[in-house]
Amino acid sequence: MGTVSNVLNRPNLVAEATRERVQASIGELGFIRNETARQLRQGRGHTLGVVVPSMANPYFADLGRAAEAAMNADGFDALWCTSDGSLAKEERCLDFLEEQNVSGVLISPLDLGEDRITDLHGRGLAVVLLDRTGTGVCSVGADHRPGGALAARHLLGRRHRRLLFVTGPLSFGPVRERHDGAVRAARDAGLTESALTTFEQPEMTAEAGRAAAERLLTLDPLPTGVFCANDLLALGLINQLVRAGVKVPSEISVVGYDDIDLAATAVVPLTTVRQPRADLGRIATELALAETGDPERHDHRQVVLSPELIVRESA
Amino acid sequence: MGTVSNVLNRPNLVAEATRERVQASIGELGFIRNETARQLRQGRGHTLGVVVPSMANPYFADLGRAAEAAMNADGFDALWCTSDGSLAKEERCLDFLEEQNVSGVLISPLDLGEDRITDLHGRGLAVVLLDRTGTGVCSVGADHRPGGALAARHLLGRRHRRLLFVTGPLSFGPVRERHDGAVRAARDAGLTESALTTFEQPEMTAEAGRAAAERLLTLDPLPTGVFCANDLLALGLINQLVRAGVKVPSEISVVGYDDIDLAATAVVPLTTVRQPRADLGRIATELALAETGDPERHDHRQVVLSPELIVRESA
DNA sequence: AGCGTAGCTTGAAACGATTCACGATCTTTG
DNA sequence: CAAAGATCGTGAATCGTTTCAAGCTACGCT
Numbered sequence: 001m002g003t004v005s006n007v008l009n010r011p012n013l014v015a016e017a018t019r020e021r022v023q024a025s026i027g028e029l030g031f032i033r034n035e036t037a038r039q040l041r042q043g044r045g046h047t048l049g050v051v052v053p054s055m056a057n058p059y060f061a062d063l064g065r066a067a068e069a070a071m072n073a074d075g076f077d078a079l080w081c082t083s084d085g086s087l088a089k090e091e092r093c094l095d096f097l098e099e100q101n102v103s104g105v106l107i108s109p110l111d112l113g114e115d116r117i118t119d120l121h122g123r124g125l126a127v128v129l130l131d132r133t134g135t136g137v138c139s140v141g142a143d144h145r146p147g148g149a150l151a152a153r154h155l156l157g158r159r160h161r162r163l164l165f166v167t168g169p170l171s172f173g174p175v176r177e178r179h180d181g182a183v184r185a186a187r188d189a190g191l192t193e194s195a196l197t198t199f200e201q202p203e204m205t206a207e208a209g210r211a212a213a214e215r216l217l218t219l220d221p222l223p224t225g226v227f228c229a230n231d232l233l234a235l236g237l238i239n240q241l242v243r244a245g246v247k248v249p250s251e252i253s254v255v256g257y258d259d260i261d262l263a264a265t266a267v268v269p270l271t272t273v274r275q276p277r278a279d280l281g282r283i284a285t286e287l288a289l290a291e292t293g294d295p296e297r298h299d300h301r302q303v304v305l306s307p308e309l310i311v312r313e314s315a
Numbered sequence: 316m317g318t319v320s321n322v323l324n325r326p327n328l329v330a331e332a333t334r335e336r337v338q339a340s341i342g343e344l345g346f347i348r349n350e351t352a353r354q355l356r357q358g359r360g361h362t363l364g365v366v367v368p369s370m371a372n373p374y375f376a377d378l379g380r381a382a383e384a385a386m387n388a389d390g391f392d393a394l395w396c397t398s399d400g401s402l403a404k405e406e407r408c409l410d411f412l413e414e415q416n417v418s419g420v421l422i423s424p425l426d427l428g429e430d431r432i433t434d435l436h437g438r439g440l441a442v443v444l445l446d447r448t449g450t451g452v453c454s455v456g457a458d459h460r461p462g463g464a465l466a467a468r469h470l471l472g473r474r475h476r477r478l479l480f481v482t483g484p485l486s487f488g489p490v491r492e493r494h495d496g497a498v499r500a501a502r503d504a505g506l507t508e509s510a511l512t513t514f515e516q517p518e519m520t521a522e523a524g525r526a527a528a529e530r531l532l533t534l535d536p537l538p539t540g541v542f543c544a545n546d547l548l549a550l551g552l553i554n555q556l557v558r559a560g561v562k563v564p565s566e567i568s569v570v571g572y573d574d575i576d577l578a579a580t581a582v583v584p585l586t587t588v589r590q591p592r593a594d595l596g597r598i599a600t601e602l603a604l605a606e607t608g609d610p611e612r613h614d615h616r617q618v619v620l621s622p623e624l625i626v627r628e629s630a
Numbered sequence: 631a632g633c634g635t636a637g638c639t640t641g642a643a644a645c646g647a648t649t650c651a652c653g654a655t656c657t658t659t660g
Numbered sequence: 661c662a663a664a665g666a667t668c669g670t671g672a673a674t675c676g677t678t679t680c681a682a683g684c685t686a687c688g689c690t
Contacts, residue, residue, distance in 0.1 A: 317649080
C-alpha cells in the first residue's frame with residue numbers, strides 16, 4: 001500500500017493521525033519490511049559487502065567492525081565475506097555480493113584481479129580497496145613500505161646488526177611492501193646481504209610464527225633482531241623463543257605489525273607497527289557511501305594513512 | 316525469460332544444445348542472477364543467518380566458518396552478524412536477517428530472549444540455538460557442566476587444593492554452567508568454600524585475563540590451580556603470570572576452555588577443554604537446512620556433544 | 631457562493647526472476 | 661502419409677515494495 005510506504009520512507013508527506021495509525025498497525029501485526037522487494041524496486045540495496053582474507057586475524061575483524069559501525073550510522077548494513085586465503089573463494093564472495101545486489105564492496109583482495117575489480121565497478125558498484133592501491137577505484141590503506149622501514153630502523157637503532165625477516169607469502173602485496181621497506185632500510189644502514197635472512201612462511205598465523213622460531217634457532221650465527229610481517233607471526237615466534245629459554249628482547253628482539261589487541265598482553269608486550277584500523281575502516285565506508293550517493297561526479301581517492309611505531313618491551 | 320530460468324534451475328528440462336547456447340550467452344554478457352528478485356518470487360532466500368556475540372573470539376569465528384562451509388555445500392550462503400556483547404545490537408541483527416528474508420538463523424544468543432526466538436520461529440524461520448538449549452527449537456552445543464567438571468577434576472587430580480575460577484559474566488549461560496560444573500566437582504572432592512575463589516570478569520578477553528592475573532597475585536595464600544572460562548582469559552592470565560616470574564605449571568597450573576588455535580602455540584601450551592566446534596557448526600547447519608526443507612513434520616532436536624580435555628603443558 | 635489549491639490518499643505500473651499453462655516442433659508409428 | 665505423442669520453448673501472472681500520477685477533501689480567497 002502506498003501510504004504505508006510513505007510512512008516508512010517519507011513520513012513528512014503523511015498526516016500525523018494517519019502516520020500514528022499506520023505505526024500502530026505495524027507494531028501490532030509485527031510487520032517486517034521485506035528488504036528484498038524493496039531493493040528490487042529501488043535497484044540497489046542498502047548493504048555494502050566487506051571482503052577480507054581471514055577472520056582469524058583480528059586485524060581484519062577490527063577493520064571490518066569499524067567499517068560496519070560507520071555503515072550502520074548511515075542506515076547501511078554490512079555483508080561479511082571471507083576469502084580464507086583462496087582465490088576461488090574470493091571470486092565466490094564477489095559473485096555472492098553481486099547477486100545480493102549490494103551497493104558497494106570494501107575489499108582487501110588476495111590477488112588484485114584488476115579486471116574483476118573494474119568489472120564490478122563497471123556494473124555500478126562502488127569499490128574501495130583496503131590495504132591496497134589500484135587504478136580506477138578508491139582505496140584506503142596505511143603505507144606498508146614506510147611501515148616496514150619503521151620496524152627495521154627501530155631494530156637498527158638498537159644496534160642490531162643481524163636481522164631476520166619473517167614474512168607471509170611475498171606474492172601478497174602488503175607483505176611484500178613491508179618486506180621491501182624493511183630490507184631497503186637495512187641496506188641503507190649499511191647491512192650486507194649476509195646479515196639479512198628472510199623466512200617466507202606460507203601462512204601468517206601464530207603456528208607459522210612458532211615454526212619460524214624453531215627454524216631461527218638453527219641459524220648460525222643467530223640473528224638478534226626479528227621483524228615479523230604481522231603480529232600473529234610475532235606472537236607465535238616470541239612464545240616459542242621464550243619456551244626455548246631465549247630471552248626477549250635482551251637476546252633476540254622482535255617487532256610485529258598491525259598492533260592487534262593481543263599484542264599488548266603478550267608474554268613480552270609486543271613492539272609493533274600500528275595500522276590505524278579504526279580510521280581505515282571508517283574512511284573506507286565513507287568513500288563507498290560517497291560514491292553510491294553520487295556516482296556521476298565522484299572522483300576516486302587514494303587515501304594513504306601513516307603507520308606508527310608502538311614501542312613496548314619486545315624490542 | 317522462461318528458458319533462461321530453466322537452464323539455471325532445472326537444466327534437465329532443456330535440450331543440451333539450447334542449454335549450451337544459453338550458458339554461452341550468460342558467460343558472454345556477464346549476466347548475474349538477481350538473487351533479490353529470485354527470492355522475492357520464491358518466498359525465501361538461500362541464506363542462513365549466523366549470529367554470534369563476537370568475532371574477536373576465534374571460537375565463534377571457527378564455529379561460524381564450519382557452519383558456513385556446510386551451507387555452501389548445499390547451495391546456501393551465510394549472512395554474518397555480530398552482537399558485540401550488546402543486546403540491542405543482537406536485536407538489530409535479527410531484524411536485519413528477517414528483512415533480508417533468510418531461511419533460518421543460527422544463533423548463539425547473549426540472553427535467551429525466549430519470546431523473540433519463538434517469534435522468529437513463528438514466522439517460519441528455522442532457528443538453531445548454538446551453545447544453548449531452548450524450548451521449541453533445535454539446538455546444538457557441547458555440555459558445559461561436564462566440561463567445567465572435566466577441567467576442575469584435572470586440577471584436583473594433580474593435587475591442587477586451592478582453586479581459582481576466572482569466569483566471564485555469570486549472567487551468560489554457558490559461562491555459568493562451566494562454573495557450576497567446576498564448583499560442584501571441587502565440592503565433591505571435599506574442597507571447602509575457603510579453598511575456592513571466583514573472579515567474575517566483565518569481559519572474556521586476553522586483557523581481562525591479564526587483569527585477573529594481577530589480582531590473583533594479591534591473594535594470600537596463592538591458589539595453585541586456575542580454571543578460566545575461555546582460552547583468551549587463560550592466555551592473558553598465563554602471559555602475565557610468566558611475566559611476573561611465576562612458573563606455569565609448577566607454581567600455578569592453568570586450564571582453559573574452547574581449545575582455540577592459539578592455545579597450542581601459547582608460551583606454555585594450554586591444557587584446555589575442547590569444544591568440537593567444527594562438528595557443532597556443521598550439525599547446526601544440517602538441522603537448520605533439514606527444517607527449511609520440510610518444516611511440516613520436522614521435530615526439533617537437542618544435540619549435545621561431549622567436551623574433551625586436551626592436556627598440554629599448562630596443567 | 632464558487633472556484634482554486636494545497637495537502638493527503640489511492641491505485642496501478644514497475645523492478646527481475648520463477649512458474650505454469652499453453653503452443654510449437656519434431657519424432658514415431660499405424 | 662497422417663495423426664498422436666513427446667519434448668522443449670513462449671508468454672503472462674506473480675512475489676512485496678516503491679513511485680508517480682490522478683483523485684479526493686477541505687479550506688481559503690475573492
